[in-house]
Amino acid sequence: MLSNKLNFTVAHHALLHFFNSQYWSPTELILLSDFFLTHHSDNIDKLKLRLISEENNDCLVAAFLADSSPFIRDFLFQRYRFNFSFVKISFNLHAHPNALQKWRDKSLADISALLNFQLPPHDIFSRNKVETLVAVLDNFLSFLLSFPSSDSSFIETLKLKLANFQELLFILKQYLYTDSTSPHIRIIRLKILHPYFSIKDLEDVSGFSHSSIHHHFRIFQHQYLPLIS
Numbered sequence: 001m002l003s004n005k006l007n008f009t010v011a012h013h014a015l016l017h018f019f020n021s022q023y024w025s026p027t028e029l030i031l032l033s034d035f036f037l038t039h040h041s042d043n044i045d046k047l048k049l050r051l052i053s054e055e056n057n058d059c060l061v062a063a064f065l066a067d068s069s070p071f072i073r074d075f076l077f078q079r080y081r082f083n084f085s086f087v088k089i090s091f092n093l094h095a096h097p098n099a100l101q102k103w104r105d106k107s108l109a110d111i112s113a114l115l116n117f118q119l120p121p122h123d124i125f126s127r128n129k130v131e132t133l134v135a136v137l138d139n140f141l142s143f144l145l146s147f148p149s150s151d152s153s154f155i156e157t158l159k160l161k162l163a164n165f166q167e168l169l170f171i172l173k174q175y176l177y178t179d180s181t182s183p184h185i186r187i188i189r190l191k192i193l194h195p196y197f198s199i200k201d202l203e204d205v206s207g208f209s210h211s212s213i214h215h216h217f218r219i220f221q222h223q224y225l226p227l228i229s
Contacts, residue, residue: 007112008105014115015107017054018061019081045147052143056136060114063132064107067123067195071095075103117161119168119228124221125191127172130165137162164227171224183208187216 065073075093078084079100086097093100113120114129117137123129141158144150175188190206191197197205199213206213 004109007116008108010115011108011112014057014061014111015076015080018058019077021054021058048143052140056140057115059132059136060129061111063126063129064111064114066128067126068107069196072103072107072196075100076107079104117158119165121221121225121228123195124168124224124228125172125188126195127169127176127192128195130169130172133165134162134169137165168224168227183212184216184219187213188220191217 065076068076071093075089075095078089078092079086084092086100089095089100090097110120110123114133117133119126119129119133137158141155141162144155144158172192175185176192178185187202187206187208190202194201194205199210199217202208202213203210
């Protein structure tokens with residue numbers, strides 16, 4: 001397990017790559033694919049791994065941003081795209097610098113978890129993040145399985161993660177598409193549709209009480225948190 005400092009550094013660089021990198025054109029991707037199909041060496045395999053990792057990381061950062069509040073997205077854009085100081089961002093967003101540092105640390109912690117193919121417990125309602133984890137794990141496993149020398153125990157660990165995320169994704173879709181109108185289904189569905197809503201936000205839009213929403217959250221988490229632990 002990577003240390004928190006190293007995890008934060010990896011997440012920091014993933015954000016920089018997402019906001020600043022120039023991406024391959026369709027023509028370049030076709031030429032690169034043809035090159036990979038006709039050339040084989042350890043260095044080329046390392047290049048493939050780096051490109052797949054960067055692609056997967058970009059997808060995971062995008063999933064994080066898609067589920068974040070507009071304030072978080074705006075803060076990260078100003079910080080990692082324009083490299084604005086906390087003081088300047090504080091002025092732009094009318095937020096205290098201490099609050100911005102908390103947003104940064106929380107964002108780096110959540111992104112680093114995703115980059116390690118982990119889902120933070122508070123993201124158990126995020127269909128977007130779960131769906132992205134399923135896609136990137138499937139992509140990464142396809143790459144690893146093409147090499148006989150790959151670590152079999154690592155592959156089995158990733159396969160188990162993929163199976164658990166696939167099961168959780170199926171459950172989230174059931175909540176979204178069921179015809180049931182029970183309070184439990186309605187509350188969990190609202191949270192899935194609005195992942196960054198707080199309990200207070202959900203209380204305002206649903207008409208359910210704070211205690212009722214919290215109760216149904218606990219039921220869902222008690223049943224499905226083992227899938228991501």
